[in-house]
Amino acid sequence: MTRLAATREPDGLDRGSPAKEQHYRAIWISDVHLGTRGCKAAFLLDFLKHNESDYLYLVGDIIDGWRLSRSWYWNQLHNDVVQKLLRKARKGTKVVYIPGNHDEMMRDYLDLHFGGVYVTGEAMHSTADGKRLLVIHGDAFDGVVRYARWLAFLGDRAYNAALVVNHWFNKARLALGYPYWSLSAYLKHRVKNAVSYISDYETAVAAEARRRGADGVVCGHIHRAEMRDIDGILYCNDGDWVESCTALVEHHDGRLEILHWAEVRQIPMMEVMQ
Numbered sequence: 001m002t003r004l005a006a007t008r009e010p011d012g013l014d015r016g017s018p019a020k021e022q023h024y025r026a027i028w029i030s031d032v033h034l035g036t037r038g039c040k041a042a043f044l045l046d047f048l049k050h051n052e053s054d055y056l057y058l059v060g061d062i063i064d065g066w067r068l069s070r071s072w073y074w075n076q077l078h079n080d081v082v083q084k085l086l087r088k089a090r091k092g093t094k095v096v097y098i099p100g101n102h103d104e105m106m107r108d109y110l111d112l113h114f115g116g117v118y119v120t121g122e123a124m125h126s127t128a129d130g131k132r133l134l135v136i137h138g139d140a141f142d143g144v145v146r147y148a149r150w151l152a153f154l155g156d157r158a159y160n161a162a163l164v165v166n167h168w169f170n171k172a173r174l175a176l177g178y179p180y181w182s183l184s185a186y187l188k189h190r191v192k193n194a195v196s197y198i199s200d201y202e203t204a205v206a207a208e209a210r211r212r213g214a215d216g217v218v219c220g221h222i223h224r225a226e227m228r229d230i231d232g233i234l235y236c237n238d239g240d241w242v243e244s245c246t247a248l249v250e251h252h253d254g255r256l257e258i259l260h261w262a263e264v265r266q267i268p269m270m271e272v273m274q
Helices: 043-048 065-070 076-090 103-108 142-146 151-177 182-191 194-212 261-263
Strands: 022-029 051-058 094-095 112-114 117-121 122-124 132-135 218-220 224-230 233-237 247-250 255-261
Touching: 022 043, 022 065, 022 194, 043 076, 043 103, 043 261, 051 076, 065 233, 112 132, 112 182, 132 194, 151 247, 194 218, 224 255, 233 255, 255 261
Parallel strands: 022 051, 051 094, 094 117, 132 218, 218 233
Antiparallel strands: 022 247, 112 117, 122 132, 224 233, 247 255
């Protein structure tokens, strides 16, 4: 494929080949962490501009209340993402917001609508081919968050420090002409304890889906996009928008797919400095 010359646009993205607008039956995104410097808001805004759906599930940690409570950070791109989500709801997309641990303040407003966005603790999605998918953020199955909140905050600080390193690492890659690549995600997935934790988490979430009589589960929380069978249960994690820039989508025939947006768009850069 011949790549067009990249140009810088106002939303902070260099464009490679133009993207065609796609329409899916459902889209799941989570772990956006608006309100943090690690949020790849420009990538997400680009994704939302080029992808429509009948259903849009916001699977938790869309806004990072933990970070905002310590220090305020919110730029125009973060505003643009919120406005884009509300615009989709106004135009008929069924937008469902399932709060996570970082935006747990929204759990005080379950079963209410805000600007056409429905807030609920969990959802059961039926695919076009008849599968029932339990949709949850997943923090309830994270022993650290559930039983040792202070340790979760400590881990959050260390994780955000890794994201700062990741930011500057990718600035250097950009200067050398290389595409975005997540150093923080690579390091996390190479640490033995982290790999063991992720495996335990996936097994626990799949077991809950089985207990509920669902065929599968869609979750977020651990920032690792994955789709696989776990003892007869379809486990789907839609990833995040601070490391991998991924979303889970359902095609109109019920087929599920994980989109790695930076790769799909062939964008040879990272979000501009904010």
